[in-house]
Amino acid sequence: MVTILDVARLAGVSKATVSRALNGKVFVREEVKARIFQAIADTGYRPNQLARNLANNKTNSIGLVITNGLYNGPFFASMIYHAATSSESFSRQLVLADGKHSAQEERDAINLLLSLRCEGIMIYPKYLSVDELDEIIDHNTTPIVVINRELPRHRSQCVFVDHQQNCETMMAHLLAQGHRRIAFVAGSEGSPTGESRFAGYCHALRKAGIEPDPQLHVRGSWSIDSGYQAAQQLLARNVPFTCILAANDDMAIGVAKACQEAGLRLPQDVSLAGFDDSVIGQYYNPSLTTIHVPMDEMIRNAVGMLLQPDAQTLNAHQGELVCRESVASAKKAR
Template sequence: MTTMLEVAKRAGVSKATVSRVLSGNGYVSQETKDRVFQAIEESGYRPNLLARSLATNKTQTLGLVVTNTLYHGVYFSELLFHAARMTEDQGRRLILADGKHSADEERDAIQYLLDLRCDAVIIYPRFLSVDDMDAIIKKHPQPIMVLNRRLRKNSSHCVWCDQKASSFNAVSQLIERGHRDIAFITGSLDSPTGIERLSGYKDALAQGSIPLRNALIAEGKWSPESGAAAVETLLGRKENFTALVASNDDMAIGAIKKLHDSGVRVPEQVSVIGFDDIAIAPHVIPALSSVRIPVTEMIKETIERLIFMLDGGDFHYHPPFLGELIARDSLISGPA
């Protein structure tokens, strides 16, 4: 295995000079840098990354904690793709840690990434409370950003979408289109996002002076199968509804299939909208109306803040993000 000393001899410089080139510390002329990099390429030398991180106190890595219940969905694929791409654009690597099934396991995943000497960590929490995350941020010197949750004490360390307001606006648009009998399929009710989207639905009904009918609410679990099962539950209750809001697109697609199989026409008898505006939404039949959550923009803001905290640079605080209803074929006006 080639050593740093052999690289130094090949480049005609000292071992200390090679070390300065690799660490980026101290002045080295461009001509010397070129000779060192050429020697590295010709010799096949691979720096000891652990030793370099100990010397520089940086690993050029960002950690991401996500619970595995999100892994199977299209939403997570988009989140991970953009996080990895934008981290690469910043000349860093992304390391993923599984938050598993509890607050303690999410906390362990964060500590695992910190033990790996990640320069900073992004948390997409499912189980940790807001107070837990505020305490974690206070405890550790490394920058920690929380994605999709609003913090009380560390507003600059969180990037979030107002899920309640996004749901409120979408349901309000249904009401403006003449719908009054609006059914709702929740997400998992141990999910903060699921709870906030349900809360927005209820507030929109109250704002529109429409009585809340619990029989028009069915619980889902984010999957197409749970969306279909929720529609079966709603139809079994014999309650009339002209519009259906599902808390994500996967459930909305399952719901449309079950409505079709039950002889209920979409959108002629029931308009349907989902959340997240996944890539397939415009391509199902009918094309699915959906609340677009700006995942790309949220990831970009998160990574830019981390880079600011690590390296300095411009920082512009962004207010909460807001979802936007993208109306397609699955949505028409309600009965006159």
């Protein structure tokens, strides 16, 4: 392995001079610097970044924590993509760490990234509560921004959308199409996103004078497959409905498959809608009515909050109704 001594020898300078040139903190003559960088190129020397980070107390990387149970779908693929490209636009490297399956493991992942001296850390929490996130932010000097949670105590360190309001917007559209028997495929139990969307569903129904029917309520766990299974449960109940609203696009795609297998045409026999505006919904057949969540903008703002904490950055983002082929006017309930 090539060491700094090999570089120093080839450049004809001391180890300390190589080190000074690399750290860029102390003046080194241009001509000497050129010789040193040539020697680095010639020897293939790789400075010990870990030691450098420790000494400088910084890196050029931004950490992101997401629990691996969420990786496997187009929505989070898109989020990781936006996080990487936004980091790159700030000349930073994205480093993703896995939050695994518990609040403690989400903490561990944050701590790993902190100990690697990431300049800032974003977390899309699944298990950590708002109180715990507040406490983590309070106890760290490294900037931490939370994606998809409103933190009233740390308004400049979170980006979020109002999922309940977005769901009410969607429901207003479905009700306006004449749907009264609207089934709901909920996300994982205990998910704040899922609960907000379900609250929006119930609230919109009651505002329209309709009492939510527990027979029309099934639960998935966000994945395509879980949506498929939830729709099969719903269909087995033999209760009438004209529309299914799934709490995300991935589950809506699973729902579509179960409906098609049951001989139901979309949207002629049953309407279908989702949330997130994931790219697959746009290309699905029929294309999916959904709520666009401005993930690219949210992530760009989150990276901005980390690196330019004094800039005024938007934290409350707006979702937007996207009407496509999967929703038609209600005819009569099956």
